[in-house]
Amino acid sequence: MPEIAEVARIVHYIRKHLVGKTLSKVIAADDANVYGKVGTSGAEFQKALAGKKIGGAGQQGKYFWFVMDKPPHPLMHFGMTGWLKIKSEDTYYYRKKEGEEEEEEEEEWPPRFWKFHLATKEEPQVEAAFVDSRRFARIRLLDCKADEIRSISPLKDNGPDPVVDKDLVTVDWLLDLCRRKKIPIKALLLDQANISGIGNWVGDEIMYHAKMHPEQYSNTLSEEQITQLHESIHYICGKAVDLLADSDRYPENWLFKHRWGKGKKDAPKSLPNGEKITFLTVGGRTSAVVPSVQKKTGPVAKEMSEAESGGEAQDKKPKSNGAKVGNKRKSKDEDQKDAVVDVETTGVNGVAKKTPPAKRQRKSKFKEELSEEDVPVADATVKGKKVKVEGRQEAMEPAGKEAKAGKAGKAKKIAAKASAIAPGGKRRSGRLSRG
Template sequence: MHLGMTGWVHIRGEQTALDNSVKKTKESDKDEWPPRFCKFHLKTEGKPEVEVAFTDARRLGRVRLVDCPGKDIRKYSPLVENGPDPVIDLDIFTEQYLKNKMRSRHVPIKAFLLDQTMISGIGNWVADETLYHAKLHPEQYCDEFSDAEITSLFKSIRYVCQTAVDKLGDSGQFPEHWLFSYRWGKGSKGHSLPNGETLAFIKVGGRTSCYVPAVQKKTGHIPPKAETMPFKGATGDEASKKPSTEKAEKRKETAKRKPELAEDETNAPATAPTKKKTRKMGEHDTEPSDETRNVGSRRSTRLRGK
């Protein structure tokens, strides 16, 4: 199962963790079964039987049936194509594994972390959280980090993923110093951490990434024409930053040329303004004859008839 943005698994008679849809459901609808937006539900064999329902209001989730023994499901597609899980596969996901994979690619580290063929289970916010704790810039190429930085990233991945699993993904129990609680709603007033560090946003690998510029410094190269989107209300250097996109560069170039254009216009020789030619109704200007009017009228009538 891939839950997407709004998919969830319900168990009849049980309150499943992170079931935000239940909190927003009317009291009269909470006992409804199968629940609203249910796409399928099933019952287990044996006693007591358990009923499970999969709901997805936006239909972004995916469910695939795989005919294989349950314990071997990760040996079958599509799971066999995935990389190791940082919580379960401790014998595979090692610091050396991470170092080898990072040195074999030349992509921004954020894009590397989101690649499920490299590491399973790291989504957008998890990647941002791990990079923040490791103090690594999300745009820097993954093959340009030092051994010490890779060690820090490995520990950060293990820490963030294990903590999230231990809390069953309940963000209300995440540590206060995590980026998670302050990253949502870019452009709002909550643009900084409690310690005063300013948050900013950039596009990396097609995804919006939240990071802390004062903490996550660049120590290597990043892709050209990176787009920076600081919070509204940011102070200091972050407030003065503008997106270094192609359009922004063109505007800068135009601004540089404006003084030159103005000077050229000033030095240009003055020329008399040209007057528009006007004609008065005279002997050469005749109104359409009655015959011409009749032809036009007949043509219009024929077209309307068709």
């Protein structure tokens, strides 16, 4: 994806070839993704620009725009594979390396995957085309004054550009941002709402030069680390923009020169000095990391989660028998009416614990629950019949005169049955009345 430097490159060529020129021809494809998802259409774009003069060009991070002689102004984002081609000059930032297969020179115009193409009125005529094979690019129209472009959405919702807004991206600003957020530091940099223009490779380069592990949480960084991070942001972004994203001119000690070996056979996966490059996922993106340089000095995601939970899950407190309704304790009669009885069982290492309250009892039957772990298989006599009790059992009392007995009588019968079940005559579980 084109990042801050690649977008700066195309803005450079717009200013060189198109600014100050009147558009004699504008043809736009009606792409429902590129135009439609941001509230416009190819036809509207074509009508808005035809016959107009391009008075300037601007950039904020990964966004760029034409400043027209009158509104609306087109605001563009390249997405994953978008680019602006100029027929008279090669604007592309990637050059084939020695030994790589060269593509045949493209003579067809407009080029494949075009979303709009235009031509200037003045001579020599300049032709340009916006292309995007995967259709993740976005082109919209901003109906506002030129000096208000950055004060409306989506630009106002994004953070400052570290090159254009260099005076805003200060150490104090970055310190406050890192303290307010609690996310991996690389994820913080990739979020355009925090700072504009930093993408995957720029983020990795910044992390490498700051000697910072991308998974470490931003709020755990020291002031010294944040100061170093600030210097790295300005150095990497500034240098890449100054060189117009010409990677052949990037310094040899940049990670960019050596990071592209993942998944490629026989490709180097280390720096020239032998330091190993590893890959991991941070903020949803594959990150290139040099472990010998980028060491963790604070907790990362998993460690932060464990620290917040106290290391081990704590047992939840059982509901109290004295449940409150409307901030008032239930009356004794209401407790009996609900017929909710806690069953006490033996927990781990003989520590007593309480199970959640039983459900409200029906008039015609009741249910007795025993712990599977605590109650062994035993014989019991219920109403003259010998039955086998194993694990959780239900002793159902038939409807009749006994079913009409009071709550206290039921509780006594339950206790008697539980005593009969427990081995050696020792009571292991039973119901307690609230009377």
